[in-house]
Amino acid sequence: MIAEKQVKKTGRVERILVRILQVLMLIIFALGLYYGNSGVFVNAGVGLFVTFLPGILKRRYDFTMNIGIVLWISVAMFLHAFGTLPLPGLDFLSPYKAVWWWDHMTHALSSSLVAGAAYAVTRALMEYTEYINMPPRFMFAYLLIFVMAFGVLWELLEFYIGVVSQLAGAEEVLTQYGLDDTVLDLMYNTLGGLLVAIFGTAHLAGLSDELLGRMEGESAER
Template sequence: MSVARRVGLTPDRQVTLVHALQAVMFGILSVGVWLGNAGVAINAAVGLLVTLLPAYLERNYKFTMSVGLVLWITVAMFLHALGTLPLPGADLATLYGSTWWWDHMTHALSSSLVAGVAYAVARALEEHTDAIVLPPRFLFVYLLVFVMAFGVVWELIEFYISVVAQLLGSGSILTQYGLDDTVLDLTYNTLGGLLVALFGTAHLTGVADELAGRLGGQADEE
């Protein structure tokens, strides 16, 4: 039995929760626009678009994801968007700025999504061709290395966006808190990848099979 079912989250309730979180994210986007806060508005808008991507892929390309996976994506995007919103009860501080563990939690969740994508693509390629064989130990290391490399690239993006924002005298969309924070971000990125490598791969088999089927269909057409 999945964790979602153990806590009473049936597929219908998961769909309802996804829609509720999307509605709140739209509210965060509206607040960002109303406040003239580009960081809040852009982060909420990007997160909302990411959560709508599974429905778009299913509608236009018949690519189906499980509702549990869609909820996983939505929760990660929602928590990130919520973390950028100034909160009245905290003197307009954000959860990222006022709650020490918020940034670590969102990094772990986001990196788990990156690891999930990397796993699904790798398994799809393995199933598509006999030329690629990925033993479990290699796949485990591959996921960790991929997540760590992606995390380094992301930290560089955050740094240069902050530099450009300072040069332009505008608020930064992504915030860098210093070297110590970067090291902690990379640590929690690795933790997210490790959790997927250890426990999450079973939930991504369907996506990998779907991708493999698409690759097979393309090969047949050629």
């Protein structure tokens, strides 16, 4: 009984934190619009939209995510959006430009989300069909390779967005800082995937079970 109350209390606190982060991202979005900074309002707007996706999935498809996972998503999106905002205390540079570890932190967080999604989907597929089976060691390697591959695609996306922005004479929405930065980004992407592969899989079982239930339900309706 005490444990149940503690879980409910924790869930309530996490929901409040999610709302606070969403409000802060809305403020960042508004500041970006006010100052005409496309890098700020685009990143904040996209991040804010992503934080509302779990609620949209719940209402439209009755797909429920654990509030802890929603908070995980919200923290990653907020830190990325905040990182683009020029701050007076940093000589009006953004944390991405003024704080050397900010980019590494957000890459590790974002890659952990990618690894978490990959694990949840793959585990659900393993339970759903007998044709997919990954022993724990193979799953560990699979998550790392998946995150590394996704990281490479993301770096290519950043590069080409930068090229298009320069050709169009527009402000860059995503920025690359050279080859060394790209290599470090990939290293921290791998770190995020590694942390999920080691510690995070137990916390993603509920999400995986939810996906499995949806697949089995749709299969039964056919």
